[in-house]
Amino acid sequence: MFTVFLYTIAAGFLFLSFIKSREKTKKALMVARKAFLNILPEFSAILILIAVVLSLVSPQIIQHLIGGQSGASGMLITSIIGSITLIPGFIAFPLAKSLLDNGAGVTQIVVFISTLMMVGFVTAPLEIKYFGKRQTLLRNGMAFVYSFIVALIVGGIVK
Amino acid sequence: MNKIRRYLLTLALVTVTIVLWLWKPSLGLDITIKTGKSFKEMLGVLPPIFILLGLLEVWVPRETIIRNLGDNSGVRGIALSILLGAAAAGPLYVAFPVAVTMMRKEARFANIIIFLFSWSTLKLPLLLFEASALGWNMTLARAAVNLPGIIFMGLLVDYSIPLPEKRKLRELHMTENNL
Structure with missing residues (x-):
């Protein structure tokens, strides 16, 4: 259902764009193609990796480590993984979904997603180069703390 | 060459799956079904999303x-x-x-x-x-x-x-x- 909605919207906007400018529409499709091909290697790898790992690791283990009952320790684990890894969103969401389906807690997963997106440990040196140490520390530090707030609220709303 | 190298991890994982098939067919089957299912689920929604992404970038x-x-x-x-x-x-x-x-x-x-x-x-x-x-x-x-x-x-x-x-x-x- 949602997929049909997405295709309809995309087709509609594509049509509008085509009427307004053929040139730009062509460029947009090229951008789309390039971005898609860009994530495809990692995307296909993570889907297989998830399947392999989930076939070997039991849901009980996932539940024990980062399940809803794992509380603060589970959140700490996912926040650290989210902060230090550099996973593109298009790769992270299938991963998050599989983890959720296999016993991970909503709060723990939201911490993971939030820190992944907002906190950049690997990109920090680059950020310092662009914006200085103080900004980088403040931005990432606040984002780290805020990720827990987001998770607690979202975890409270979504059961 | 560079393109192939980017798929190295995918190829390695496919190899692992094949080995698991040989070692324990039920496990291999399980992995293959899971992979197929998520590919179907995830890959299907990507084309419209990337078209919207391209349009945003341009407009x-x-x-x-x-x-x-x-x-x-x-x-x-x-x-x-x-x-x-x-x-x-x-x-x-x-x-x-x-x-x-x-x-x-x-x-x-x-x-x-x-x-x-x-x-x-x-x-x-x-x-x-x-x-x-x-x-x-x-x-x-x-x-x-x-x-x-x-x-x-x-x-x-x-x-x-x-x-x-x-x-x-x-x-x-x-x-x-x-x-």
Whole structure:
């Protein structure tokens, strides 16, 4: 259902764009193609990796480590993984979904997603180069703390 | 050659799956079914999302927006910064050069931080993908909680950095072209 909605919207906007400018529409499709091909290697790898790992690791283990009952320790684990890894969103969401389906807690997963997106440990040196140490520390530090707030609220709303 | 190398991990994982098939067929079958299912689920939604991503990239007038984010841009500047980040694509480090352009065009410092946050967490194409993977409830709840937070954090970072330091940063980017 949602997929049909997405295709309809995309087709509609594509049509509008085509009427307004053929040139730009062509460029947009090229951008789309390039971005898609860009994530495809990692995307296909993570889907297989998830399947392999989930076939070997039991849901009980996932539940024990980062399940809803794992509380603060589970959140700490996912926040650290989210902060230090550099996973593109298009790769992270299938991963998050599989983890959720296999016993991970909503709060723990939201911490993971939030820190992944907002906190950049690997990109920090680059950020310092662009914006200085103080900004980088403040931005990432606040984002780290805020990720827990987001998770607690979202975890409270979504059961 | 480079293209093949990018698929090396995929190939390695396929090999692992084959080995597992030989070792324990039931396990191999399980993995193959799981992989097939997620490919079907995930790959199907990607084409429209990437088309929207391309359209956003082409049609959102980035330069014009950036010129309207100055120190007196107020609420409108904040809204535009969020929009600028949400209409984007790509990882956070791609946003840094855009943020430098903002600095050069004298954008308010808070707006730059808000833009970075919006880019990292409110990207529209990614929100659509998130909704298809994790459902609307979780996606909308996350976005709704993030929105006030990133505005607040942007303003807070701005107020926490002394003016001379901000001026120095701006000057650095004015003179250095290829950071």
